[in-house]
Amino acid sequence: MSGTEFNKQVCVIIGASHAGVNCATALRREGWEGEIILFDADPVLPYHKPPLSKVYLTSEDGIDKNLLKSEESYEKDNIRLRLGVWVSEINPDNKTVTLGDGTIQAYDKLVLATGARPIIPGISGLDTAKNVFPLRSAQNVTDIRNFMQTSAQKRVVVIGGGYIGLETAASLKKLGAEVVVLERESRILARVTAPEMSTFFHDLHHNHGVEVLTNKNVAVVENWGNTNEVACADGSRYIADMIIVGAGIFVNKELAEKANLTIENGILVDETTRTSDANIYAIGDCTYHFNPHYQRHIRLESVQNAVDQSKVAAAAICGKQPVYDSIPWFWSDQYDIKLQMVGLSQGYNQIVIRKEENPNSFSVWYFQDETLLSVDAVNNAKAYVIGTKSIKDRKIIDKVKLTDTSLPLKLDTILA
Structure with a gap:
């Protein structure tokens, strides 16, 4: 496709978070000279x-200190x-989108970066309770700060x-709150990490004065004035002046569904992030x-995936042949603990824990037989970096050497 052709075309991007914004910027870097509407x-x-649930929540900064890019x-x-x-609608047949006010916008290429929204469980009384907030947007943080x-x-x-x-x-x-966490599973983080990691974070919160309770299925929320009472199926009850809902997310796939795009646990895309419609891409x-x-096939909720897919989509839209092939990574900050995660642990049948001199510095290595799947590194950037390289290059790790802290944590010393 020539630069002249690019100049005549319009790319519409729906969703202006990490995926959408980075895709718009990447399109310019790849040579797209036509219109970009976000x-x-x-x-x-x-x-x-x-940062919304971390440093931004505890700071007094305005959102202007947390922008992806300046205006x-x-x-x-x-x-x-x-x-x-x-x-409100996508019409792939005539390549237009309809806005909420009825305005029609034509496109040549369309990128869906619609993301996800918080699940608000259908718990009786939750919809009429006072001071109930998810944590997904800047407005959510503003509401929580105000409370x-x-x-x-x-x-x-x-x-x-x-x-x-x-x-x-x-x-x-x-910030001085009295906090109780109610988890319906038998342990926290049950879907994403090993029992040893769940225990570590359970103890971490306990030691900081947060009550973490498992096997707690919330059945009903009752309200009296500005006070709520959260009742669980086991009969236990908890007073709440504010309720934070962290029960997972729904994929925003309704636009794609109405446009008859293929949906499988999200919007199905190929290795170039193209959907079942040749002119529509999806990212994030x-x-x-x-x-x-x-x-x-996987669906990821991570900045890494959003940014990497945005670059692939931009290159593909500009006529190149990129292939998405990234190792997922994530992180979490809680108190003075930084958890860095790389890879996907699903399917592991053995874990190896390497403990460092500092009791708050260790790493959990997830293996499927001899294949390293992922690493959770707690206050241990070195383990995260070495784990990333080992997974990417499919290195075979000697598990005995890995746990031997008399050996320095270096890639050449832990290889089989």
Whole structure:
């Protein structure tokens, strides 16, 4: 495709978080000279999402300190940023999108970066309870901050013991709240990590004065004035002036479904992030894509995936032949603990734990037989870096050497 052809075309991107914003910027870098229009229902300039439950919640900074890019950078790259605008429908046959006010916008290429939204469980009384917040947007953080600044009582119940729930619990404890975490599974982080890691974080929160309770299935929420009472199926009850909901996410796939795109645990895309429609691409949390390293389809909720897919989509739209082939990575900050995760642990049948001199520094290595699948590194950047290289290059690790702390943690000393 020539530069002249690019200049005549319009690329519409729906969703202005990490995936959408990076795709718009990458399109310019790849040579797209046509129009780029970036729509998002959030009226705020696009911002970093991961810090919301961490440092942003506990700071007094405005969202302007947490922006993905300055307003001027969009102008410089000639990207039309349409904020506070809903897209209600996609019509692939005539290549248009319909906005919430009925306006029609034509496109040549369309990118769906629609992300996901919080699950609000259908718990009786939750919809009428006071001060109930998920943590997914800057507005959520503003609402939580306002509560913490104005409420005399700061008793908080967090529903859900995943990373978002635990990060929020740690941040609120730092702000002076009395916090209880209710997890319906038998351990926190049950879907994403080994029992040893669950125990570590359970103890971490306990030692900081946060009550973490498992096997707690919330049945009903009752409200009296500004006070809620959270009742579990086992009969236990907890007073809550504020309730944080961290019960997972729904993929925003409704637009794709109505456009008859193929859906499988998200919007199905190929190795170039193209959907079942040749002119429509999808990137970020909303996609279900094939990972060549793990040889299976996955859906990831991570900044890494959003950014990597955005670059692949931009290159593909500009007529190149990129292939998405990235090792997933994630992180979590809780109190003085930094957890860095690389790879996917699903399917592991053995873990190896390497403990360092510092009791708050260790790493958990997940193996399927002799294949290293993933590494969880706690306050241990070296383990994270070595784990990343080992997974990417499919190195065979000597598990005995790995646990021998008399040997330095270096790739050449732990190889089989």
